[in-house]
Amino acid sequence: MAISNGEKRKRDSSAQQGPLHQKRIKLLETRKQLPIWAKQDEIQAALRHHDVLVLSGETGSGKSTQVPQFLLDQPWCSHGKIAVTQPRRVAAISLARRVAEEMGTPLGSSSPASKVGYAVRFDESTSPSTRIKFLTEGMLLQEMLRDRNIAQYSCVIVDEVHERSVNVDLILGFLRQLLGRRKQTLKIVVMSATADVSSMKRFFSEPASNEENLASTNAPSESVVIGEDGSESSWDGIPGDSVVEGREQNGDRTVCTAKAAICHVEGRQYPVRTSYLSNPTEDIIEASLHRIFQIHCKEPMPGDVLVFMTGQETIQGLQKLVEEYGQNLTSEYPRLLVLPLFAALPQAAQQRIFQPAPPNTRKVILSTNIAETSVTVPGVRFVVDTGKAKVKQFRNRLGLDSLLVKQISRSSADQRKGRAGRESAGQCYRLYTEAAYESLDKDNTPEILRCDLSAAVLTMKARGVDDALKFPFLTSPPREALEKALLQLLSLGALEETGRISKLGREIARLPLTPPLGRVIVEAARPEMDCLMEVIEIVACLSVENIFLNTETEEVREQAQTTRQQLFRRQGDHLTLLAAVQAYASERSDRRRWADDHLISHRAMQSVMDVRKQLTAQLKQAKLLRANAEAGSADEGTQERILRCFLRGFSNNVARLCPDGSYKTFVGNQTVAIHPSSVLFGRKVEAILYNEFVYTNKAYARGVSAIQLRWLEDVLA
Numbered sequence: 001m002a003i004s005n006g007e008k009r010k011r012d013s014s015a016q017q018g019p020l021h022q023k024r025i026k027l028l029e030t031r032k033q034l035p036i037w038a039k040q041d042e043i044q045a046a047l048r049h050h051d052v053l054v055l056s057g058e059t060g061s062g063k064s065t066q067v068p069q070f071l072l073d074q075p076w077c078s079h080g081k082i083a084v085t086q087p088r089r090v091a092a093i094s095l096a097r098r099v100a101e102e103m104g105t106p107l108g109s110s111s112p113a114s115k116v117g118y119a120v121r122f123d124e125s126t127s128p129s130t131r132i133k134f135l136t137e138g139m140l141l142q143e144m145l146r147d148r149n150i151a152q153y154s155c156v157i158v159d160e161v162h163e164r165s166v167n168v169d170l171i172l173g174f175l176r177q178l179l180g181r182r183k184q185t186l187k188i189v190v191m192s193a194t195a196d197v198s199s200m201k202r203f204f205s206e207p208a209s210n211e212e213n214l215a216s217t218n219a220p221s222e223s224v225v226i227g228e229d230g231s232e233s234s235w236d237g238i239p240g241d242s243v244v245e246g247r248e249q250n251g252d253r254t255v256c257t258a259k260a261a262i263c264h265v266e267g268r269q270y271p272v273r274t275s276y277l278s279n280p281t282e283d284i285i286e287a288s289l290h291r292i293f294q295i296h297c298k299e300p301m302p303g304d305v306l307v308f309m310t311g312q313e314t315i316q317g318l319q320k321l322v323e324e325y326g327q328n329l330t331s332e333y334p335r336l337l338v339l340p341l342f343a344a345l346p347q348a349a350q351q352r353i354f355q356p357a358p359p360n361t362r363k364v365i366l367s368t369n370i371a372e373t374s375v376t377v378p379g380v381r382f383v384v385d386t387g388k389a390k391v392k393q394f395r396n397r398l399g400l401d402s403l404l405v406k407q408i409s410r411s412s413a414d415q416r417k418g419r420a421g422r423e424s425a426g427q428c429y430r431l432y433t434e435a436a437y438e439s440l441d442k443d444n445t446p447e448i449l450r451c452d453l454s455a456a457v458l459t460m461k462a463r464g465v466d467d468a469l470k471f472p473f474l475t476s477p478p479r480e481a482l483e484k485a486l487l488q489l490l491s492l493g494a495l496e497e498t499g500r501i502s503k504l505g506r507e508i509a510r511l512p513l514t515p516p517l518g519r520v521i522v523e524a525a526r527p528e529m530d531c532l533m534e535v536i537e538i539v540a541c542l543s544v545e546n547i548f549l550n551t552e553t554e555e556v557r558e559q560a561q562t563t564r565q566q567l568f569r570r571q572g573d574h575l576t577l578l579a580a581v582q583a584y585a586s587e588r589s590d591r592r593r594w595a596d597d598h599l600i601s602h603r604a605m606q607s608v609m610d611v612r613k614q615l616t617a618q619l620k621q622a623k624l625l626r627a628n629a630e631a632g633s634a635d636e637g638t639q640e641r642i643l644r645c646f647l648r649g650f651s652n653n654v655a656r657l658c659p660d661g662s663y664k665t666f667v668g669n670q671t672v673a674i675h676p677s678s679v680l681f682g683r684k685v686e687a688i689l690y691n692e693f694v695y696t697n698k699a700y701a702r703g704v705s706a707i708q709l710r711w712l713e714d715v716l717a
């Protein structure tokens, strides 16, 4: 039916008067108060003249929410979208939601007219009209493998670069290689509150010599003329002048250098006071508990609390304590709502932290470092920082990744502090002394110096970088680590003997999984193995939090022993996980009750189902899985094939039983014990295969299954 122009105008204007529009108008006033607002023209001008802008500005100054909106209507941006990367999905989703509100547009896939969307692992929410897309670094890398030129984007904003994840380092290297090589314009913005600006600038300004895949036209243009019209020439304070390389930040002004522009935003919207302990403490749980109740009993409402802890276990331990103590408070105090936040938590549970607390209730969020950068949690006025975080540490000699609790850097401490004072003045309590703060490392050690590089090297190879040593790294990883990664990829069959990526390697690189897990999937898809559906279910379990609830008391342990009995498989954890998923999926009446009865986390199981669905769809699309595939009950033969598939991906994670009853790893000859959470705990079998090596008070293998040594011979043959 044809719509008359008059009617169309009427409809448009009534849409504009809707609640989204009203919210946009209201938020516009708030946006204008942000320190970055006054820099709008400078930022736009910088990118008119330069391909790269390095932007620093205090936490909360408005970088992540405002910069994409400042750039959207620039003429150079008309042919493509703006990508904004985030280290973590919590930030990507919450920023997308906020920016959609500020722009008065629906979020993601909720409407075909939505202008702001997001993409995180196993969840993409965009529309045909998406113009700004927040995505995790891992997702952008995946897109970079599908389309080398990332033609859909005019601009990539790499946010929170100070975190220096391996993924960010790869993205920066790939972007630098793309500069000037693409037909359409590509603009790059690198942002952070705490990054080392000059090294970023240098990185994008160095001559592109000795690099793989760099066409000679690749180097960004040397001569930059600014001041071609009067209005613009004043933006950098050097009217009509040509630009002198090396002149950088000058107070609050943006000064252009020949290749990358630099801009600094002074100030934050609200102040944050910092206090320290006068004496160090050993017990961070006790100190956190004390501080939370000091705040709760003394500080007026409203004012939520965000506490930075080390990991899931400490968070859940503290949650129990806060809830117990909270129940003993008299009714003169407000109620407490304790919300945990850690990476393995399902998305819906993570997003709960952003909802306002109910009336007369104070939110206390207990988080790992996933809420450390980027996020604004509405209501938070108090930050409690324990000064510690769990970090991944790769031990080259053993070829093992382990998680260790470490002191954070000053940059991290400042980021944590920056989570307060976003909607009003705030307070940050550091549970360490001022002297301890001063003695912290300045910045995070780049992940590339301390983690397993096999995924990174595979991604490089899949993008055509054959000689990893010549890749433009911001910080070069140790040669030994690169060699180790190459060997691991070779043993997975992801590389050919020549070092080039194999067909199988390409398949693995496109999966949103680590190379070993990707290898397991590809192996299971082979017709003679034929157990892909079952393997997907196990891999889905391994990608979420532990599905089995902790059993702390003797009584609960006994109960768990009985109710979970029919799920336990003598071969170990992999087949036990499979049995649990299959039993849960076939439960048609009341899944929550089934989960409660078996002391299994219903929340985790919902995530497993979700991941299973997404992975299945992706593998069907990649033609690794038949369109009509379904999992059956796994008979003995299938069970053995499933374990053989895992062994194909994890042949480096094998330990054999020694005469003294201990297990020793094949690689590194290290003693390792079966983790108490495993169904094989306390059992003696010929050899074990494990998913994870964790080091707490001693070395443990987690996610363990019994294997036969002759299978290993088949794999290695």
Ligand SMILES: Nc1ncnc2c1ncn2[C@@H]1O[C@H](COP(=O)(O)OP(=O)(O)OP(=O)(O)O)[C@@H](O)[C@H]1O
Pocket (backbone or CB within 6 Å): 034, 057, 058, 059, 060, 061, 062, 063, 064, 065, 066, 094, 098, 192, 193, 269, 373, 374, 375, 376, 377, 378, 418, 421, 422, 423
């Ligand atoms: N979800 C939200 N709810 C309420 N206010 C928000 C929200 N997101 C952002 N804001 C407001 O916008 C301001 C700027 O946020 P933004 O994330 O753009 O800052 P930033 O400079 O990127 O900070 P950081 O360095 O910490 O990432 C916040 O300080 C806060 O006042």
Ligand SMILES: [Mg+2]
Pocket (backbone or CB within 6 Å): 063, 064, 065, 159, 374
């Ligand atoms: Mg930000």
